[in-house]
Amino acid sequence: MINKKISFNIPYCGDEELLNIKKIKLQNHYSGSGNAFFSKKCTDWLTKNIKCKDTLLVHSCTAALEMCAILLNIKHGDEIIMPSYTFVSTANAFVLRGGKPVFVDIDPKTLNIETKDIEKFITKKTKAIVVVHYAGISCDMDLVMKIAKKHRLFVIEDAAQAILSKYKGKQLGSIGDLAALSFHETKNIHCGEGGALLINNKKFIKRARIIRDKGTNRDDFNKNLVKKYEWKDIGSSYCLSEINAAFLYAQLNKALHITKKRIQIWNNYHKYFKKLEIEGKIARPFVPKYTKHNAHTYWITTEIKHRNKIISYLKNKNINALFHYIPLHSSPFNKNGIKQKIDLRLTELKSKSIIRMPLYIGLKKTEIALITNLIKKFFKN
Ligand SMILES: *Cc1c(COP(=O)(O)O)cnc(C)c1O
Numbered sequence: 001m002i003n004k005k006i007s008f009n010i011p012y013c014g015d016e017e018l019l020n021i022k023k024i025k026l027q028n029h030y031s032g033s034g035n036a037f038f039s040k041k042c043t044d045w046l047t048k049n050i051k052c053k054d055t056l057l058v059h060s061c062t063a064a065l066e067m068c069a070i071l072l073n074i075k076h077g078d079e080i081i082m083p084s085y086t087f088v089s090t091a092n093a094f095v096l097r098g099g100k101p102v103f104v105d106i107d108p109k110t111l112n113i114e115t116k117d118i119e120k121f122i123t124k125k126t127k128a129i130v131v132v133h134y135a136g137i138s139c140d141m142d143l144v145m146k147i148a149k150k151h152r153l154f155v156i157e158d159a160a161q162a163i164l165s166k167y168k169g170k171q172l173g174s175i176g177d178l179a180a181l182s183f184h185e186t187k188n189i190h191c192g193e194g195g196a197l198l199i200n201n202k203k204f205i206k207r208a209r210i211i212r213d214k215g216t217n218r219d220d221f222n223k224n225l226v227k228k229y230e231w232k233d234i235g236s237s238y239c240l241s242e243i244n245a246a247f248l249y250a251q252l253n254k255a256l257h258i259t260k261k262r263i264q265i266w267n268n269y270h271k272y273f274k275k276l277e278i279e280g281k282i283a284r285p286f287v288p289k290y291t292k293h294n295a296h297t298y299w300i301t302t303e304i305k306h307r308n309k310i311i312s313y314l315k316n317k318n319i320n321a322l323f324h325y326i327p328l329h330s331s332p333f334n335k336n337g338i339k340q341k342i343d344l345r346l347t348e349l350k351s352k353s354i355i356r357m358p359l360y361i362g363l364k365k366t367e368i369a370l371i372t373n374l375i376k377k378f379f380k381n
Contacts (some may be wrong), residue, residue, distance in 0.1 A: 017250040021245055028165050030241060052171075057194070079099070081104055094273070108285055129155050134161065138172055141175045179200065188295075262294065276300075308323075317374055324351065
């Protein structure tokens with residue numbers, strides 16, 4: 001029997017998202033600058049709920065990360081510590097400014113940067129530590145912040161996957177000097193493409209607005225704070241359009257509900273996969289006591305020899321499960337550039353053995369049972 005196709009992700013969209021977009025016509029404001037209604041609503045929502053000092057809506061998490069590199073004055077030869085097991089933008093943002101990523105291995109239980117290893121890689125050239133809260137599960141932030149303070153480094157949270165996840169009761173994105181969120185359609189809360197730069201270190205607030213607006217003080221001009229706007233600094237066009245913000249605001253208002261639904265799905269996978277883990281066939285994600293996660297991804301790891309076979313087996317049954325990052329240190333671009341003779345053994349092992357399961361609002365419990373039962377059957381044969 002052929003079951004109905006099960007996609008890896010179906011981006012969530014209700015009616016309110018589209019109704020909000022219709023409402024924009026009344027205000028005659030389509031760009032995100034100035035006093036655009038929905039942009040301001042989203043900004044306030046994020047600042048209030050994440051409890052950061054300031055929020056700037058931008059067109060992607062990539063944009064927010066690029067702004068971080070500009071704000072930190074990254075220049076040729078500066079070193080930035082980060083995991084190799086991450087999305088390209090984490091590194092690209094700094095490489096664009098001449099910075100050099102220094103890759104640290106991951107904790108095999110969470111796939112987050114191995115915090116205990118960070119200090120070994122700090123040199124006189126180190127400027128910042130970028131942590132990635134993989135799958136919405138927090139890094140060990142107390143330790144990260146302690147190391148950063150001791151060596152006077154900035155901390156950036158790549159919280160692309162981590163909206164509404166917590167570390168010891170604090171929202172992710174409220175801990176580092178700066179943080180980046182993503183509202184790409186592959187993330188829990190989305191607006192097609194979008195992102196936010198979250199600022200916790202006050203010294204960055206003023207300059208960030210200038211960088212976002214092509215290096216000008218147009219933001220002040222739009223708010224009638226200055227008579228003309230001028231070229232003040234380097235910058236680019238990083239603002240999120242009001243059209244996307246209108247969509248996003250509807251999603252933010254449902255964010256707790258969306259997260260709760262995802263957690264139910266995540267918990268079902270976790271329950272149904274327990275036996276296979278006890279039997280030693282797979283490993284499930286580990287959730288440290290200090291974190292409450294947002295169920296961004298459900299992943300398992302298997303022996304390398306089984307991984308692609310399981311993905312193909314599911315594909316034959318119309319189920320789309322996926323692998324994930326090719327580690328940045330072993331990617332084609334890195335062959336010409338960044339050289340590092342260190343052991344990233346667990347990064348390599350885990351990237352070759354991970355499978356991410358379908359997870360979206362509307363995925364039924366019976367479908368989760370079907371997927372997990374098929375994987376159990378795979379191991380029986
Ligand atoms: C999705 C993602 C990004 C990029 O987000 P965009 O909004 O698409 O630019 C960056 N870092 C991580 C860890 C991500 O998962």
